[in-house]
Amino acid sequence: MSSFDTSAWAGTLAWAGGAMAVVLLATFVVSKIVGKHAVIDTTWGLLFVTAAVVMAVRSTGDDTRRWLLLALATVWGLRLAWYTGKRSIGKPEDPRYEEMLDKQPGNGDLYALTHIYLLQGVLAFIISAPILVGGFERSSVGVLAWIGVAIWAVGLFFESVGDAQMARFRADPANKGKLIDTGLWRYTRHPNYFGDACIWWGIFLVAADALPGVATIFSPIIMTLLLTIGSGARILEKSMSKRDGWDAYAARTSMFFPLPPRVKKAVTS
Structure with missing residues (x-):
């Protein structure tokens, strides 16, 4: 038996990417309700939690490594989301995003989706690689x-x-x-x-x-x-x-x- 289930891993990449896209779209909706794109900073940690949960549900690797990766990513991601979310309550828009969007009059939503949400989603997906790959390794920890x-x-x-x-x-x-x-x-x-x-x-x-x-x-x-x-x-x-x-x-x-x-x-x- 192969030590790495390539077929299941490839399917998990698609599921993880789709789940992260849903989280990002939900974040964009929330940003329109609260009137600031800074909510994406809270979602950053949650994107990795999402990838880890998908991995844990679908992976076929060593159980100890799977649960370790899920625990490490989830503890870190939830703590970061809680901290950034609490810190942003009652605060105005992040100056970084204001500066970006001020340069795109009349095209703010589309620009935000591609240059703030999509960019951070792609980065999170790439950085999640150890989680998405490690969960399918069958050798013992x-x-x-x-x-x-x-x-x-x-x-x-x-x-x-x-x-x-x-x-x-x-x-x-x-x-x-x-x-x-x-x-x-x-x-x-x-x-x-x-x-x-x-x-x-x-x-x-x-x-x-x-x-x-x-x-x-x-x-x-x-x-x-x-x-x-x-x-x-x-x-x-x-x-x-x-x-x-x-x-x-x-x-x-x-x-x-x-x-x-x-x-x-x-x-x-």
């Missing part, structure tokens, strides 16, 4: 997969704790316009993004424990690039750099990977 679970746990810690620390910081009116440089933010300027990257490297290792999961390495690479030089840290730092103390904070704090703060050497005469 090995050490590499459990290392992946450990890296995933580190990522969840950095992402959830970093988000919680930022939420508490912003909730204090005395911190308005200031930069957070305590907690995990003392060691990296983006603990939540670092955590997100770890999440996907961990999920990849669970799939890479067997062939053809190794071939899905493009997934964590794409996610890491999005977080560092794509729509993540690069754009956020443009806003952060306008705040008082940014130069000093950036000089002593690692951009992405957590490191001890750099100490400026005293100049001696």
